[in-house]
Amino acid sequence: MPIRINKGVIGKEFPPYVVTVERGKIKEFARAIGDANPFYLDDRVGRASPWGDIIAPPTFTITFRDETADTGALLRELGTDISRVLHGEQEFEILRPIRPGESYVCRSKVLDVYEKTGKSGPMAFVVRETAITDTTNEIVATMRHITVVRL
Numbered sequence: 001m002p003i004r005i006n007k008g009v010i011g012k013e014f015p016p017y018v019v020t021v022e023r024g025k026i027k028e029f030a031r032a033i034g035d036a037n038p039f040y041l042d043d044r045v046g047r048a049s050p051w052g053d054i055i056a057p058p059t060f061t062i063t064f065r066d067e068t069a070d071t072g073a074l075l076r077e078l079g080t081d082i083s084r085v086l087h088g089e090q091e092f093e094i095l096r097p098i099r100p101g102e103s104y105v106c107r108s109k110v111l112d113v114y115e116k117t118g119k120s121g122p123m124a125f126v127v128r129e130t131a132i133t134d135t136t137n138e139i140v141a142t143m144r145h146i147t148v149v150r151l
Contacts, residue, residue: 003151005124006079007113014074014108017066023100026056029063055097061132061141062090064106074110078126080149088125088146096140104140107131111144115151122151 023043030040038045039055046054075081098104112127125146132141 003080003084003149005113005115005126005149005151006077009074009077009110009126010113012074012077012110014066014069016105016107017069018103018105019064020103021056021060021098021100023054025063026054026060026098026100029060030057033057033059051097051099053099053101055099058092058094059090060098061092061094061130061143064104064130064132064143066106074126078113078124078149080124084150086148086150088148089144090146091144093142093144094140095142096134096138098141103135105133105135105137107133120150124149124151 108130130143
């Protein structure tokens with residue numbers, strides 16, 4: 001009997017969480033992805049830049065995780081487990097550079113859940129979006145991600 005996905009999670013919002021960006025983490029991330037851009041790595045270049053400091057690479061917000069959240073909560077609500085989950089797609093929209101020392105509030109929401117049948121069988125696609133705002137509640141970035149669940 002095939003697994004059914006609980007589409008009742010559409011519209012679900014998760015509790016907001018705060019992330020404070022560390023200078024060393026920006027540099028570590030840039031090195032890990034092999035990007036030697038001096039705007040990410042060189043404090044001197046960062047100070048002389050229009051932003052007044054180093055900035056994070058565009059995909060850095062992937063590291064913005066809620067360390068206190070129960071990562072299995074969404075899977076339980078969907079009615080599945082981690083063994084059926086695949087990373088499908090990730091998209092980043094950066095409206096303003098992410099900078100060290102700043103704190104950001106992340107708010108995640110399930111936008112859609114839909115099913116398709118592919119070569120490997122039926123799958124569900126869970127579309128989530130995370131809005132990232134600064135301390136004045138201005139949106140700085142948005143992450144959209146699709147998680148694939150093998151049914």
